[in-house]
Amino acid sequence: MKTALLQLTSSDDPAANLDMVRAMIGEAAVQGAKFILTPEVTNCVSTSTTRQREVLLHEEDDITLAGLRGQAAELGIWLLIGSLGIKTHDADGRFANRSFLIDPQGQIVARYDKIHMFDVQVTEAETFRESANYRPGNRAVVADTDFGKVGMTICYDLRFPHLYAALAQAGARILTVPAAFSPVTGLAHWEPLLRARAIENGCWVIAPAQTGTHPKTRGRTRHTYGHSLVVSPWGEVVIDAGTGPGIHFFDLDDNSVTEARRRVPSLTHVRPFDGP
Secondary structure, eight states: OEEEEEEBOOOSOHHHHHHHHHHHHHHHHHTTOSEEEOOTTSSOOOSOHHHHHHHOOBGGGOHHHHHHHHHHHHHTOEEEEEEEEEBOOOTTOOBEEEEEEEOTTSOEEEEEEOOSOOEEEEETTEEEEHHHHBOOOOOOEEEOOTTOOEEEOOGGGGGOHHHHHHHHHTTOSEEEOOBOOOHHHIIIIIHHHHHHHHHHHTOEEEEOBBEEEEOOSSSSOEEEEOOOEEEOTTSOEEEEOTTSOEEEEEEOOTHHHHHHHHHSOGGGOOOOOOOO
């Protein structure tokens, strides 16, 4: 199946981002893509809590979700909205970082809230405390599609291999990793971690990413690594999107999952153990 991933440089203006993404999805569909994926925080990249509270909405009101669901139905495509920043009704006011899988009728097939929060000090000048504004999810998700089961994750989840093993053991043949990765950690770890998740589980790994310097209204400037990747179930890099925004195509072939797992059937060799 012809598949497209979008590499974006989203701003902190959801309406402008929606126009940009809709245009790219339309172009990808014209070129024959039947499954299209966008990065993490497609609707708003911002370091300002004040700005996020101004522009983020609850799921039922979110303009990006409504607009992209409608477009998926118009075009008859599968769409992974990598994630949206979404207001919740939590007492502490924190947002959800939520991924949505949309079917060709525009229906939400699955939702996944990012489980692992990016609370790190990458350098003296680059500190992230994602849990201050976003509350973690607590449920792993495998979604059924007519082209295979999809295990849904987001960005920092990538560093927790037990999550991916659980998804694969639950039947996932495709693992999605939409991201807005730090340039420092991206350069060091992005590709090897994605290749490892593909090799360990004999799965396609599709990782659409944010890239570049993100336009802002408030807060400090955010930079992301880019290099959206597609990795085959044998661990080969099929796409490296570099650092510019754009649309990238590949053929999603389920037979390659079957072949990789036949050659190294490690998922059938998992054994319980005691200790340490």
